[in-house]
Amino acid sequence: MKKSVLLGAAVILMGCTANVEDVAVEPQVAKTITFDFVTNATRGLSANGSEMTDLYMYDAVDGDYSQSQHLTPSMSSWDAPQMTLGYGSHHLQFVASRGTGAVEDDESHTITWTKPSDTFWTSMPMEISEGGNETVSVVLQRVATRMRVTITDAVPVGATQIVITPTTWYYGINYATGAACDPRSEARAIDIPSSYIGKTGMSVSIFGMSDAYEWTTDVTIEAKNADGDILGRVVLSDVPFKRNRTTEYSGALFTNNGTFSITLDDEWDEPYQSEW
Numbered sequence: 261m262k263k264s265v266l267l268g269a270a271v272i273l274m275g276c277t278a279n280v281e282d283v284a285v286e287p288q289v290a291k292t293i294t295f296d297f298v299t300n301a302t303r304g305l306s307a308n309g310s311e312m313t314d315l316y317m318y319d320a321v322d323g324d325y326s327q328s329q330h331l332t333p334s335m336s337s338w339d340a341p342q343m344t345l346g347y348g349s350h351h352l353q354f355v356a357s358r359g360t361g362a363v364e365d366d367e368s369h370t371i372t373w374t375k376p377s378d379t380f381w382t383s384m385p386m387e388i389s390e391g392g393n394e395t396v397s398v399v400l401q402r403v404a405t406r407m408r409v410t411i412t413d414a415v416p417v418g419a420t421q422i423v424i425t426p427t428t429w430y431y432g433i434n435y436a437t438g439a440a441c442d443p444r445s446e447a448r449a450i451d452i453p454s455s456y457i458g459k460t461g462m463s464v465s466i467f468g469m470s471d472a473y474e475w476t477t478d479v480t481i482e483a484k485n486a487d488g489d490i491l492g493r494v495v496l497s498d499v500p501f502k503r504n505r506t507t508e509y510s511g512a513l514f515t516n517n518g519t520f521s522i523t524l525d526d527e528w529d530e531p532y533q534s535e536w
Contacts, residue, residue, distance in 0.1 A: 290346040292393045297341075297356070299380050299400045300528075305338075305356050307378055307402070308528070312356040316364070316371060318435055319343060320351040325366070345388045353435045356380045356400055359467075372432030372442045377467045379404045381438045402504040402528070403433055403440070405470035409481055410463040410510035415456050418485045419514075422464050424448045426499075428477040430469040440469040440503075452483075470503035477501070483513055504528055 295317075300307035305315060315331040315338070331338050343352075361374030380400035409424060425447045432442035450464040476498040483492040492513040499522075501507055506525040 290344050291388060291391065292342050292344050293386070293388075294393070294395045295341045295343075295354075296395055296397045297354075297400060298397060299356060300402060307380070310358060310378065312378075312380070313358050313360075314356070314362060315341060316353075316355040316357075316435065317341060317343060318353040318369075319345060320353070320436070321346075321348065325369075328366075330364070345386070347388050347390065350386045350388060351383065352386055353383045354381065354398055354400060355433065355435050368434070368441075369436040370432050370434050370441050374431075376404065376431055376469055378402070378406075379433065379467075379469065381433060381435065383436070383438060403438055403469055404467050405501045405503055406465055406467050406506045406528075407479070407499070407501070408463055408465040408506055408508040410461060410508065411483075411513045412460055412510055413512040413515045414458055414460050415452060415462055415483075416491065416514055417457055419452050419457070419483050419491055420486045421452060421484045422450045422462075422513075423480075423482045423484060424450070424464070424466050425480040425482075426468075426477050427479070428475075429466075433469050440471050442469075465506075468501070470501055470505075472503055474500050474502045479509075481509070481513065500524065 296303070297305050299305055299312070305312040311333060313332065317329045317331070318325055319327045327343065329341070329343065331341055355371060357373070357379040358377035359373035359375060359379060360377070363372050379402070381403045382398060382400050384398065386396070407424065409422065411422070425445065427445050428443050429446065430440035430443050433439070434441050448466045452462070456462045479496045479499045481494050481496070482490050484490055494511070494513060496509060499507060499509070506528055508523045508525070510521050
């Protein structure tokens with residue numbers, strides 16, 4: 261009877277030992293990084309009172325993009341974007357934008373928009389090592405430029421659109437380098453609200469992407485009626501643009517006397533102005 265009890269204990273002990281040996285503990289090889297964004301010196305994904313509508317995050321390892329994410333404000337992760345990164349060296353790129361009609365191209369590493377708007381970008385190296393999950397601050401820099409046109413004479417009855425046509429305008433960004441891309445010469449039409457008829461001082465704006473250096477292009481500004489007839493027209497030569505700067509032209513369009521003023525604003529909220 262005593263022998264039987266000892267044998268049972270031995271069997272139980274052997275079973276316990278076998279279970280312990282079968283449990284494998286996987287080593288940790290990655291950790292989750294939460295990103296805390298600063299946009300235009302403001303914490304979060306907004307600038308000048310307007311929230312961004314899209315956030316793109318890219319992770320490159322040894323020059324190859326291993327993962328990417330596209331977030332929008334309706335997603336639960338919008339307020340605390342995260343990526344899980346393996347141990348080792350990474351190069352991360354971030355793009356936050358309010359542009360519409362975005363198209364991503366993985367081969368050329370570009371994002372282009374049918375209608376560009378305010379856009380921010382940065383690129384940063386990151387070394388991931390053992391330890392707990394982290395929160396990392398990411399400072400985004402504006403890569404957009406803006407042209408604002410202010411009409412100083414009264415908008416006549418029948419005017420329905422202001423059409424701005426730059427000879428060269430950049431509709432995209434290379435997210436690997438931050439460089440402006442996809443140059444086009446397209447008319448950008450802005451509808452005139454009926455409340456502006458008979459009033460002076462109407463302003464309209466268009467956004468585009470830009471490199472850090474100043475560049476110039478010719479710009480045609482027209483006012484049209486519903487039939488497409490031109491009610492006023494001015495052609496501006498060598499208009500200067502630069503990222504994080506507003507170029508503002510103001511002058512008479514419908515009673516054009518050949519004078520238009522120009523102002524350049526490196527602070528974005530105060531324009532670079534000129535007259536035509």
